[in-house]
Amino acid sequence: MIPTYEEIYAALAERHGAELQKKLSTARTAVCGLGGLGSNIAVCLVRAGVGHVRIIDFDRVDISNINRQQYFLEQIGQYKTDALYEILKKINPYCEIVRTNVRLNGENIPEILGSEDIICEAFDDPEAKAELVNCVLERLPEKYLIAASGMAGLISANLIKTRKVAKRFYLSGDGESDVSEGTGLVSSRVMVCAAHQAHKAIQIINALSTT
Template identity: 35%
Template structure:
């Protein structure tokens, strides 16, 4: 246990931190939701991750995603791993730099206790729900966090014991409703909070 993790014991106690550290979290999509959610989880003591994204960091990601200017053009998987390791150098991270599909999703995240849907396209959100809604794993998804203002509308909806949906369920990203840091980060943080409370409550 490193000094960062020892400092977390004051917040969670040893039994709590043990629960957190033994949980494997899979994150599908490392954009505004996935990158910020993973940062919240690492700061909360989680150390085992499977991170999946095929994309590279782009300039227009930097308005909300947990990357830096000098990482533009590089794989999101590699960059996020590097950034998270700066918070806790002892993370156990598996990177999957490929597109998630109906055929590979269950295999990629097979070892996870928790799966976070953090894609931006509806088609992929549906795909993840179809694969993981009945999987027995905790499945946390998000829908509706574009634009600005009225951020109290971004709520956590319990679908069932193993499934939670975060968002206002109506603010779709579009020309006049871009994805912006405050609302996207709120949704990502709420996804992380669902996971933290679920793990500590076990």
């Protein structure tokens, strides 16, 4: 038996407190890129009871993703948006998950992200990261933006930090460890960075005033 909305909400409110849970359940978030960062960020947000998560990617699940992304082997070949939707709905069927199966670019970003409040940048390509961040900062300055740079390799996970760059722009990561040099992406270190981003999103939601 799947619990009712009221039962799940009560369990979340007992853990987080009624005030925070109310804010989480009305928050509007978007996760851009559903790889090692994005699939883990989305799972954190939905487990915390965030009420609305838009999940955006154009790619399909590949066997090379399984080392650090939330997908299951049986989902190989599926669109990441569909595969992650299934996973998130198993965690909380009452969370509003919106699937956007596109490649984000300077043209479509303002329209797709215009109705969200908190945007998580979770791409892997550095130029795509920069394009999204610049576009959001230039065109959607009222949004909160949490981006990531530097989470590859086996060096200390303690080097991953989140810092405030501008009024509504935060950056997680060590700032340096590039996937093209060295060990590649290891589940534990990528998840640390994803958790940093999700945690900052939850902190921002908590600081928002309920209107």
